[in-house]
Amino acid sequence: GCGGGDDAGSGDSGGGGGKITMGFSQVGAESGWRTANTKSIQESAATAGIDLKFSDAQGKQENQIKAIRSFIAQRVDVIAFSPVVESGWDTVLKEAKDANIPVILTDRSVDSQDKTLYKSFIGSDFVLEGKKAGEWLVKEYEGKPEPVNIVELQGSPGAAPANDRKAGFAEVIKADPKFKVIASQTGQFTRTDGKEVMEAFLKAHQDIDVLYAHNDDMGLGAIEAIEAAGKKPGTDIKIITVDAVKDGMTALAAGKINYIVECSPLLGPQLMDLAKKVKAGETVEQRVVTEETTFTQEQAKAALPDRKY
Amino acid sequence: MTAIVKHRLFWPAVVLVLLLVSNVFFAPRFFTITLQDGHLYGSLIDVLRSATPLALVALGMTMVIATGGIDLSVGSVMAISGAVACLFIGDLSNQGSVGGVLLAVGLALVLALVAGLWNGVLVSVIGIQPIIATLILMVAGRGIAQLLTGGQIINVSSPPFRVIGAGYALAIPVSVIIVAVVVAAAVLLIRRSALGVLVEAVGASPTASRLAGIRARGLTIGAYVFAAVCAGIAGLIFSSNVASADSNAAGNLIELDAILAVVIGGTALTGGRFSIAGSVLGAVLISALDITTYTIGVPAETTLLFKAVVVVILCLSQSAAFRAAVFRRRRTPAVTPAAEVPA
Amino acid sequence: MGDPPILQMTGIRKAFPGVVALDGVDFSLRPGEVHALMGENGAGKSTLIKVLTGVYDIDAGDIRLNGDPVRFGGPLQAQQAGISTVYQEVNLCANLSVAENIFIGREPRRFGKIRWSEMRRRSTALLAGLDLHLDVAAPLSTYSLAIQQMVAIARAIDVSAKVLILDEPTSSLDASEVERLFEVMRRLKRDGVAILFISHFLDQVYAVADRMTVLRNGTLIGEYATAELTQMQLVTKMIGKELTVLERLEEEPREVAADAPREPVVEAHELGRAGAIEPFDLAIHGGEIVGLAGLLGSGRTELARLLFGADRPDQGTIKIDGKPVTLRTPRVAMNHGIAFSSENRRTEGVVGELSVRENIVLALQASRGWSRPIPRRKQDELVERYIKTLGIRPADPDVAVRNLSGGNQQKVLLARWLITEPRLLIVDEPTRGIDVGAKAEIQRLLVELADGGMAVLFVSAELEEVLRLSHKIEVLRERHLVGELDNTGGGVDADRVMQAIASGANP
C-alpha cells in the first residue's frame, strides 16, 4: 500500500460478511466546511461499523463519475456522493441501478427526471440559506425608509452554492426597492479574494451599509479590509455570511459579523442511518433536510463553546 | 523618444496606464492616496500590495524560464510555506514572540528551498522535462500542505507575523518593501556577477553552453531553488495578509498568472534573454487588471471575458508584426506613394 | 551577348537596424552559367540570396524572373517558381531522417499516402550518385556537419529547378566531395540550369564559375568574366586594398615548419568510443600544430571531441602533462587548459541570442565561475582586440551574434577560445566560411600561438591548409587513426596524405 490514509479501515473490499461497504465520493477538500463534512462521514461510518471506500474528486464531476463507476466494479453495497453539480448523472446512476446498488445523495441534489435512480437525498437547501439571509436583512431594516446599499461577495462563479445563495437572497430583497445591491463580485470563497474585492469595493463606494458574503471565509477576509479602511465591521457595515464555521462564529460573537446562516456539514450520522435502512430494504424518505439554524450575535456567544468545526 | 517607444516594455506600460486611468471613470478617487492611521491608503497602494505575491513568484519564474524551464509547482510551494509557518506559530506558547515568528519564517523558507532542490534535481540531474517534473510537486505539494493542516484553515493571531503581509513600515506596506528588497537583491546579484549571461546562454543554447564549459546543472538547480524560495516568501505574505493558512486556496493557479507576467515582461518561454523589470511590471499589470474588474464592477460572469480581451489587446500591442500591419496602412501613402509593395 | 538573363535584380537595397546590408546592388544570372558571388565576410552575399528568395523583404529594387517582375513571399514560393536554394548554414531538420530531409515537401505519394520505401530507395540512389552511402532511415543528427551539407546539396539538386543557388556549399567539404559537386554542377549547367555559387575558396571559384559579381560592404563593385580577372585582382576588388594580405598568406607557412616540438601536453592511449572512433594513440606537444587529415566522415571531429570531453570515451586513457585524467565534461577539460572550437558553429558554437561581447567572453567567464565576473574594462579590452585582429564586422560588440554574417560568427567563436589562452587548442574547421583575408590572419595567429608554446590540434577539410600549418599530420580513415606523417620542414604533400589514406598505413 502507499502511505496510510488518516483514518478509515483497511482496504478489504465488498461483500464480506454482513458488514456494509459504502462507496463515498466527496467533492474535494476545497474548504474547512468540506473537511468537516468528510470527517463527519468518516467518523460516523467507523462508529456505525460501515466499511467506507472514500474517493476524492478534486472538484471534478468527471472524477466523480469515474469513482462511481469504479465503486460499481468493486461491487460495494451502497454508493453515496456529494454531486459537484446537479446535472449529468443519469448514465452512471443507471449503471448503478442496473447493478442493483442503491445510491444516496448528500449535500446537493441531482436534476434527474427519473427519481428512482437514487434512494434519498440528504443535505442543506442553498436557496433557503440565501432566503434566510435576506429575511434577516429585511427585518433588520424594517421601518427604516432610507435606501440600503448592499455589496455582495459571491462564491466561485458557477458553483451551486454561489448561484443559489445569490438567487435566494435576491428573491427576498427584491420585494423592497430600498435594498440595492450596488456591487457584486466573486471572492472565490476564499479569505484573500474576499479581502481584495472588499478593498476595491470600499474605494469605489463610499456608502456601503451591508455586506452579504456567500461564506464565512470571504466575510472574514472582508472584515480585514473594512478594518484597514478605518471602519468598524458589524457597526459601520453590517455583515451577513453563510456556513457558521468556528472562525465565523468567533467573529460573530465578537460583534464583527451580524448574522450567520448555518450550513451544517455534520450529516454523517444521518447518512449512515439511511445507508443501513436502504441496505435492509426499508423504504426511506426521498428528501432529508439537515437540521440547520441561524445565529445572531447572542446565539453565537452561547453556541461557541461547543462548536466542533 | 523613439527609443522609448521601441523599448519592449513600452506597450505593456501603456496598457497598464490605460487600465489604471479607466478606473477613474468608476471611482473618481482612484488615484487619491491619503495617509490614514499612519500609513498610505488608496487604490494604487492596493494594486501594489496585491501584486506582491505574484511579483515574487514571477521573479522566480523568470529565472527558471530563462534557463529554458518552467515551474508549475510554485502555487503548492506557497501553500506549504504558509501552512508550515502558521502551524509553527500556532503551536508557540506566545504567538507574539518575534523570535518564534522568525523561526517559523526560517522553517518555511528552508522547506521551500528543499522543494526547489527537488525540482532542480529532477530536471537537471535525472533529466525529466520541466513541465512534468514540476507537475509532480504541483499535485503532491498541495496535498502535503493539506495534510499538514488537516484540510482546515489555520488561524494565527500573531502581531509580528501580521507585519509581513499586512503591516506598514514608514507608511509603506511591508510586503511591498520585501518585494522591492528581493527584486533589488536579485538584480544586484545578477548585475554584479556573471549569472545573467551564463543563465541566458544555458537557456538559449544548452549544447553550445555545455561546450563552452558552463556548468548548466548547478545554474538550473539554482534557478529552481530561487523560484521556490521566492514562492515561499510569497506564501508567507499571502498567509500573513489574512492571518491564516488556507492550503487549498493559497497560490491556486498562480503559476499561470506568473508565467503570463513573465511573458508580458518580454521573456520568451523558450529561454534565454530575460527581464526582471518586465516580469515585475507584468505582475503589477495583472494585479491592476484584477482590481480594475472589481472597481468598475464587471459582473462576475464576464470577468474572465474581460481578462481575455485585455490579454488579447496586450499581446497584440506587443506584437511587432501586428503593429507593423496597423501602422503600415497609415504610413505607406505618406512615405512611398506608389512604389511600395501591396502588402 | 548570349542568352537573356533568367534572373535580373536591379537596385536592390536592404537595411537592417543599424546596417545597410545591400545598397543598390545589381545582379543577373543567365541560363547555363555558373555565376559566383564574391565578397568578404559580411559583404551581403547571403542577404542578397535571402531577399531574392523572399526570406526578407527588400526596401527598394526590382527582381525579374524571365523578365517578369516577381516578389516572393518566402522560400516556398521561390521554390515553386523554380529556384532551388541551399542556404549558408545547414538548414535541415536534424530530427528527421536523411531521406525525409531530402524529400520533405515533395515526398513520393500514392493517394496522398507517403511511400516511405520508395522515398528511401530514391534517396539512397541519389546520395550514391554523390558517392555517399548512408543509412537514409537514420536521423540526420547522427551524421557530421559535412555530411549534412551534402544532404542539403542533394536535396537542392534533385529538384529540377531552373535556378540553383548554393551559398557556401563547400565550406566543410573536402576535395573529393567538392569535385563530385562540381561534376553535378557542370551537368546541370549543360542542361541549362542557372547556378549561383558562393565560396571563399578562390580555386573552387576559378574551377567552376563562368562569371562573377563582386560585392564589398553591401555595394556592387562589378561583374566580370572569370577569365578576365586574376585571383590577385579579384582579391583586391573584394577587400579594396592591395595585395599585402595575400602575400602574407604565401609567406607564413615557411616560418612554421622550422620549430621543434617541446613537452607532450596531451597523450591519448588506446582512447576510443564505439561507433565513433576506434582506439587510437596520440601525443600532442607544446609548440606543435598537429593536423588531422581524412576523408568525409573519417572521424576527425569524433576524435577531437573525445580529447575535449565533449563525448565520453568508452575505453583508453588520457594523460595531461604525464598525469592521467578523466575528462568527464568539457568543463573538466577546460580546467586542464584545453579549448575546443566546434565545426558546427550554429548549434554547438555561438549563442545567437547573446551579443558579440557576451559570446566572446563566455568560455572565459564559465571557467572563472559565475561569482567572479570579468571586469567590464577587461572585457572591453579583450573584445576590442579580437574584433580588430579577426576583423569582425560590424565592429559593434553589442550586436546580437545571430545578426552577424556566417563568417563573422565563426570569428566570434574563435575569439571565444583564443582569449582563454589554452595550453591545447583544438580547432575543428576554424576557417569555415571565412574570407581570404581573415583566413590568412587566423592561420598566422595559430602559428604565432604555437610558437609561443601552445599545442594546437588543427582539423580542416581543406588539406592545403592542414599541410601548410602542421608539424605533424595524423591520418584517419574510416574512424581509424591509420598513420602519422612528419611534416617538419614541409615535406609532406597532398599526394602523400592521399596515399596514406588509401593504403591505410604509414608509407
Place this chain on the structure above:
Amino acid sequence: MTDVKAPPQPAVTVTAPHKRRRADRRHIPVLATLALLALMYGLGVANYDNFSDTQVLLNVFVDNAFLLVVAAGMTFVILTGGIDLSVGAVVALTTVVAATLLNDGWPAALVLPLVLLIGTTLGLGMGAVIHYFKVEPFIATLAGMFLARGLSLLINRNSIPITDPFWTSMAQERIRFGPGIFISTSVVIALVVVLAGAFVLAYTRFGRTVYAIGGNADSALLMGLPVGRTRIAVYTISGFLSALGGVLLSFYMLSGYSLHAQGMELDAIAAVVIGGVILTGGSGYLFGTVLGVLVLGLIQTIITFQGTLSSWWTRIVVGILLFAFIVLQRLVTRRSR
C-alpha cells in the same frame, strides 16, 4: 538524445540487421512506457480485489475517451513545439453551447456540427494570431482559454442537463463484449481519432511538416515547407479535437457546464509528455500519448480502488505514482542508450 528524435518507422521491413537494431532503439521510450504501464496494472491486480476484471481496464478507456481525443490534438500542437492551454475551456464551451441549444429545441444534427465548427474556428483564430502576429502560443492560447471559459460562463453559469434523445442514446449506448463487459461509443470515436491522427502524422506530407517544424521551424521555412499554414492547421486541429472531446464529455456527463474540464489542459499536456513527446517539439508518437492517457487513468483507478485515501493523500499518492513512473521511465530509456 538522438534515439528519441525519430520519425515513426513505417511498417515496411528494413533489411540490414544493424538498421533494424537502430530502428528499434527509437521506440524504446514508448516500449518502456508500455512495459511500465503493464507493471502498474500488474501491481493493481495483485493488490486489489476485482481489479483484474476486464471491465476495470475497459473503464479506463470509457472514462478517458474525451481526454484521449483532446490529448491527440495537443500532440499535434506540441510536436510543432507549441502549446495549447485553451483545450479545457473549449471543451467546457462546447458542452455549454451544445446543452443550451439542445434545450432550446435545436436538432442534434445541427448542434453537433455547429459546436465542432465553433471549436475549430477558435483554434483557427488562435493559430492565426500565433502565426501572423508572432504571439507566443502560451499567451495566445491562454487568452483563448479565458475567452472560451468566459463565454461559457456568460451563456450560463449553471450546469445544464441534456435530455436530447440522440445525446442520451450516444451516452448510454454500450458496445458489449459479454455480460458486464462493455465500452461506450465514445471509446470507438476516440480510437478512430487516434488511428486517423497517427496515420496523418506518419504518412502524410502535412504530418511530416509538423515534425519538421518541431525540429527546427527556421530550417523548415528555408526548406520551402508551408510553415505558416501548417502551424495554423495544428491549432485548428487542436480546436476541432477539443470540441470533439467536448462532445464526448457531454455524452459522458449529459450536461453542459462552464466549469467542466477544469485543468484538462494540464492533464492533456501531461499525457502527451509522459507518452514521450518532447515539449520542444519534433519528436514523439501519438501512440505514446495513448499510453500517457492510460497511465493517468490507471493511476486514478488505483486510487479509487485503494479507497482509503483522504483528499490530500489522494494528491500525494498521485504525485508519488507519477514520480515513480516518470523516473523509472527515464532510467529505463537512459540505460538502454
